[in-house]
Amino acid sequence: MTLERQFDAAAPIQWKMPIILSVAALVILGFFGFGVDSNDVVFRWSNDTDAIVLANTAINAQLLGIVLGAISVLAAAASIWFAARRKQVPWYLSLIVGFSFIVGLISSVGVGTNVNVVFILSSTVALSTVIVFGSLAGIIGERVGVVNIAIEGQLLMGAFVAAFLGTITGSLWVALIAATLGGALVSMVLAVFSIKYLVDQIIVGVVLNVLVSGITAFFFSTVMSKNGVGTNFPGTFPIISIPFLSDIPVIGPVLFSQRLTTYLMFILVPLVWFVLFKTKLGLRLRSMGEHPLAADTVGLNVNRTRFWAVTLAGLIAGLGGAALTVGSVGSFVKEMSAGQGFIALAVVILGRWHPIYAAAAALLFGFAGTFRIWAVQAGAEIPSDLIQTTPYLVTLLAVTILVGKSVAPASVGKAYEKQ
C-alpha cells in the first residue's frame, strides 16, 4: 500500500481574505450606501469638446452605494464559502469588492456634484507613470538578483539631467537620452560596488540615493535657481493625440492622448514582460536571480549579465525621471521624485515581480494620488487632512490584501562570488 496522503487535509482555515472582504463590504454598504444623502451623483463621461460626446449618467448615490454594497456582501459571502472549504478565494471576488469600493467612494464623495470620470482616469494614468518606470527598473534588478534600492536616485538623476541638458541644447530628444544615461550611470555605480566589490546592495543603494539627492539639490540651488530660463526650462513633450483612437469616448482621452513618455511606458510594460518570460535572455536573467550557481555551471557569466541588466534597469528608471520633468511639469524641482522610487519598490512586491501586475499595482497608487486631489476639489465633507491619508490607507490595504504568498527571486540581494 502506498501512503499518498493529502498534505493539507486538516490545515487551519485561512480567514484573512473573507474577513477583509466582509469588512470592506460592510463599509461600502454602510458608509457609501446608507450613510450617503439620497441625492443624485452625475458621472460625466466626456468633455463637451470631444468628437463623440456621451450623455452624463445621473444616479441616486445612496441607491448606487446600497447596490454596490449588496454585491460586495454577496462576494464576501462567497469568499467565506470558499474559505470554509479550505479553497483558495478566487481573485475575481477581491476584484469585485475592490472595484465596488472605489466606485462607492467616488460616488459618496461626489454626491450632489459632477464626477469627471475622464479626469480621474487620465490623472490616475499620469500619476502612475513614474512609478511604473521605477517598478520596471526594480523588477529587472531583482529578477537578476540585485535589489535596486537606488530607483529613487535614478529617477532624480534622470529628471535633473533631462531638465538641464534639455534646456542647454534646446532639444527634448537630448533631454530624453540624457535622462536614460543619467539613470544608467547611477545604476552602474550600484552595479560596480555591489557586484564587483561585493558591498551590500542595500547600503550602496541608500548611499546613492542620498548622494544624488545632494548633488542635484546643490546644482539646483547654485545654478538653476539663479538662471532658471537658461538652465531649467526644457519645456515638455507635446500631447500627441493618436488619430481615431483618441476619439473613442473615455478610453481615447485616457490612453491615446498622452505625452511621449507615457506612450513609452505603454510599450515598455509588455516589452519587459515579453523579454523576461518569453526570450532566451529573460530565461537567463531570471535564472541568475534564482540560482546563480546553476547559471554559472551551464557556462553563463553571472556577474557580467547582472551588471548589464542593472544598468538597463537604471536606464528605464532614467526614463521615469524624464517623465517627471519633460514629460510633465517642464522643469526640475529639488527632491521632485518625492519618494516615488520607494513606492515603486513596494509596487514591485505588490506586483509579484511581474511587469504587468506591477503596472496594475502602480495604477492603484496613481488613483490614490488622484483621489487626494479630486476629493478636495469636489468639496468632500471628510476633513481634508483625512483625505490626504488615502494613498497610505490604500497602500496598507493593498499590501494586506494582495500580498499573500508572494515569493521573491530566491537569490535576490546576494552577491555572487566565484572561487
Place this chain on the structure above:
Amino acid sequence: MKLELRDITKRFGSLVANDSINLTVESGQIHALLGENGAGKSTLMNVLFGLYTPEEGQILLDDEEVTFSGPGEAMAAGIGMVHQHFMLVPVFTVAENVILGHEPTKAGGVLDLGAARKLVRDLGQKFGFDIDPDALVADLPVGVQQRVEIIKALSRNAKILVLDEPTAVLTPQETDELMEIMRELAKSGTSIVFITHKLREVKAVADTITIIRHGKVVGEASPDASTHELATMMVGHDIQLIVDKADREPGEVALEVDNLTVFDVNNQKVLDDVSFDVRNGEILAIAGVQGNGQTELVEALVGLANKVKGEIKLYGEPIQSASVKKILDAGVGYIPEDRKIDGLVGDFSIAENLMLDRSNGKPFVGGFFTIDTKFRDQFARERIEEFDIRTQSEKTLAGRLSGGNQQKVVVARELSRDLKLLLASQPTRGVDVGSIEFIHERIVAVRDAGLPVVIVSTELDEVLALADRIAVMYKGRIVDIVPGKTERAKLGQLMAGVQE
C-alpha cells in the same frame, strides 16, 4: 571519451586540497572515486569542470591537452556534471532547466519551448525515464530532480558524466535505479566518474576504483576488493565499521509523542499525526530520505516549530508549548542537523561555543553578569581533552576547525549538560570516519547510561549501527516503527512509503 588527469594540484591558501593527483578514466567505464568527506574528490571534479583553476597539472581528453576557464568550455568539450547540490532552478520547469545556457530559439531570441519539450522527451525515452517537461522542478521528488540533472548533461552531448555523491539523497530503491541508468549510459559509450564514500555502492557498480585520501591518490582497487580493504585504504588505518553495542533492556517510557501535527508558516502540514515513545536506555532512530519531516519533528521536540497540534511529554510533563529555554532547562540535549547554521557560531572561539547555551547564570556567568573566563577556559580545555577535539587551543575560532572537530565541539557541549534526553540530528554528516566512530561511541554511551536517545539520520548505515528501534518517516508521517535489526531492503521499502 577517455579522460586523463595528470599531476593536478589545487591549493586554497595553505590547504592543499589536491596534491598532484593522477587519474585515468577509460571510455565507457564507470570509474569510482572513493574517499571520505573532505578528501578532495569534489575539488578535483570542480577543477575538471572549470569551476576551479588548478595551480599545476594537465587535463587530457582523448590524449589531447585541454584547459577550461569555465564550465561552459568544459561542457562544450563533452564533460557533464551532476553536482551534489543540484544546479536546478526550482521555479523553472524541467524543460527550462534543461535548455538553460543552450536555448533553442525562434527568430529574435524567442524561446522555442516546443523544441525544448521534445528534447527532454527524446532523451528520457532513450534512457528509459519518463519526465514531464512542463513540471516545475520544485514539485518533483529529489530522485526525479537528479534525472533532470542527468538529462541536462546529456542534452549537451556529455561524453564524460561526473556524478558527485549522487546517492546521498536517494532511497535504496532509487539508488538501484540510478545504478541501472549508470550501466545503461556506460553501455552506450559514456564514461562515468562516480564520486562517493559509500563502499557498498562502489562495489556494486564500479569497473575501477581510485581511492583518495587527504588530497592524494592512495591507490587503485578492483570492485572485488573486500569492504574492509576498501575502508582501510580510504581511512588510512584499520577501522571498525560496527559500533560495539551490547543488548540492553530498555527502562521506563521517557519521551511520549502523541498525534503530533505541525504546520509551517504557510499552513501546510509538514508533520502529520506522528506518535511514538522512547524509553530510558534506548536509541530510537528516525530513518527516511531527507525532507520527509525529520527536521520538523526535531524542531517541534525542542520547541522551535511554528504551529503544533498534539502532545509531547517528557517524563510525564507536557512540553509541546514550552519555550526552547524551558525545554533545554528540562535536560534536553540537542545536536542540530547543520552545525554551521544552528550548532556553532563560526566566529566565536571553541570555549565560547562550548558555553553558548549556558549563558544564563552559574557556573559560567557570575555576579554583575560577567563571564567567568577562567572557569570557561578551564571547562573548554577539559572538554577538548575528553572529546579529542584536535585544536591548538580553546581560543581557536570554531569556524577554523575541520567538520569532524566542529561536530565534536557541538557534541561536547550537548553531552556535558545535565542530560535527560538526547536529540541528535544527522550527528555525523560531513564528518571523517575517525570522528564518526568516536561520536557513535559517545551516543551509545549516553544510551548505556540509561538515558533516552533520538537520532535522525538519512544514512542507513548509521541507523543500523546505532538503533534499538527504527521509525521510518515518509511525507511527514511515520510509516512504521521496526526493530533495530531490520533488513536493509525492508527499510528501503518503508523509506519509499511502501508498507506491506
